Amino acid sequence: MSSQPTLWAGACGFLAVVFFASLAVRAAAADSTPGQARSLSDSAGAGNFMAVTANGHATRAAFGVLAAGGTAVDASIAAQLVLNLVEPQSSGLGGGAFMLYYQAADRTLFTLDGRETAPAAAGPAHFLNADGTPLKWREAVVGGRAVGVPGTLHLLYTAHRRFGNYPWSSLFGPAIALAEEGFKVSPRLAGAIASASDRGLRRFTPTRRYFFTEDGDPLPAGHHLKNPAFARTLRQIPDQGIGPFYSGEIGSRIVDTVRSETDSPGVITHRTWRTTGLSSVSPSVSPIVATRCAGWVRRVPEA
Numbered sequence: 001m002s003s004q005p006t007l008w009a010g011a012c013g014f015l016a017v018v019f020f021a022s023l024a025v026r027a028a029a030a031d032s033t034p035g036q037a038r039s040l041s042d043s044a045g046a047g048n049f050m051a052v053t054a055n056g057h058a059t060r061a062a063f064g065v066l067a068a069g070g071t072a073v074d075a076s077i078a079a080q081l082v083l084n085l086v087e088p089q090s091s092g093l094g095g096g097a098f099m100l101y102y103q104a105a106d107r108t109l110f111t112l113d114g115r116e117t118a119p120a121a122a123g124p125a126h127f128l129n130a131d132g133t134p135l136k137w138r139e140a141v142v143g144g145r146a147v148g149v150p151g152t153l154h155l156l157y158t159a160h161r162r163f164g165n166y167p168w169s170s171l172f173g174p175a176i177a178l179a180e181e182g183f184k185v186s187p188r189l190a191g192a193i194a195s196a197s198d199r200g201l202r203r204f205t206p207t208r209r210y211f212f213t214e215d216g217d218p219l220p221a222g223h224h225l226k227n228p229a230f231a232r233t234l235r236q237i238p239d240q241g242i243g244p245f246y247s248g249e250i251g252s253r254i255v256d257t258v259r260s261e262t263d264s265p266g267v268i269t270h271r272t273w274r275t276t277g278l279s280s281v282s283p284s285v286s287p288i289v290a291t292r293c294a295g296w297v298r299r300v301p302e303a
Contacts, residue, residue, distance in 0.1 A: 051075055054090070057183060058082040061174035070166035073101065077156045077164070081175035085230055086183055089192035093245065094254070097152040099159055100283065100294060109294055110162075113281040114155030116148035121267040142200035143264025144257075149276040157242045158278060169238030176234050182226035190221040247274045 044050070049072070051062035061082045062075035070078075076099070084092035091097070096115035103110065118126075125132075127140045140146060160168055185193075193201065193211045197218050201207050210227070211219055219225065236244045244250050251273050258266035285294045 051079065053079045053083065054188075055083060055086050055186065057086050057174075057178060064174065065166055065171065068166070070171075071164055073099075073159045073163040074166035074171060077160055078171045078174055080152070080156060081172060081234065082178060085175055085179050085227060086186065087189055087192075089189065089196070091152075093153045094150050095152055096148075096150060097155045098281075099155060101159070101163060102294070103163075109283045109285065111281050111283045112155050112159055113279040114151030114158075115279070116150055117272075117276045117279075118148050119266065119268040120272045121269065122148075126267075138199060139264065142203070144259060144261035144266030144268075145264040147258045147266045147268060149268065149273055151276070151278060153237070153242050153245050154278050172234050172238045176231045179227045179231035179234070182224045185219050185221055185223045185225050187221040190219060190223075194218040 049066045051059050051066060053059045053062060058079040062079040065075040065078045066072070080091065080097070081093075083090070097112075098115055099110075099112040101110040101112070102108070126145070127135050129135060134140075157168075160171070197212070201211055202216075213219060213223075233250060236248075236250065240248070252270060255268055255270050255273050258268055283294055285292050287293075
């Protein structure tokens with residue numbers, strides 16, 4: 001939840017899985033209708049690199065970075081920023097992310113855990129009523145109570161410093177341009193807006209203004225949507241790093257909005273927002289038939 005139409009919900013997630021075929025990545029990507037699911041009868045392949053996302057706009061942003069000599073991590077950052085705009089129901093800077101990265105040159109597997117972190121003041125009774133019974137789903141999920149500290153931007157910045165070679169500021173270009181020029185609402189986004197319209201999306205003025213028509217109807221597929229507020233937000237980050245989001249005006253406004261929510265105020269604090277970083281996690285590799293499956297296990301601390 002945010003005071004501006006730039007972030008949707010505090011529990012969005014993004015999965016960035018990056019595999020290097022080599023450190024010199026060069027080649028081609030398939031095109032698709034933005035946000036339109038495709039059924040492929042055959043597997044797809046490429047000679048040197050491939051970019052795959054849930055939306056054609058994001059895929060093209062990743063492809064452009066790879067074609068210009070950027071790394072797979074660079075491409076995933078450009079793609080994530082575009083996905084924040086075109087499918088905010090699924091991912092974004094206001095949510096969490098995790099990355100699995102394989103560096104073929106030395107056969108090393110890296111993991112980065114930037115999932116959301118619960119506020120320091122959230123205890124065992126955070127989602128319980130006064131009588132100890134669990135809150136109803138809507139009461140628990142909709143509103144400030146459910147908002148944690150997002151780790152996506154921390155992860156993107158850290159990954160770029162370790163594995164990127166493309167200018168950090170240039171990775172924001174595709175998302176900024178698309179936010180200013182506008183894009184067609186995909187069938188997937190239109191369906192998400194419609195399904196969430198009566199589950200809290202109408203309740204907040206910024207989301208009501210952004211995701212609904214002047215007549216109060218959910219935006220239909222094909223609607224041309226612009227988000228200049230998101231473009232302004234993104235312009236601050238390339239110039240000033242992640243500081244404005246976590247310790248500057250952007251973060252401060254989000255925390256104030258979360259804490260002042262009328263029906264379900266959050267307990268997140270400015271200090272928690274500023275000081276929370278990435279979690280440490282080790283990759284887990286297991287043999288499956290004739291190959292190896294890599295992932296990670298996030299262990300929950302014992303009470």
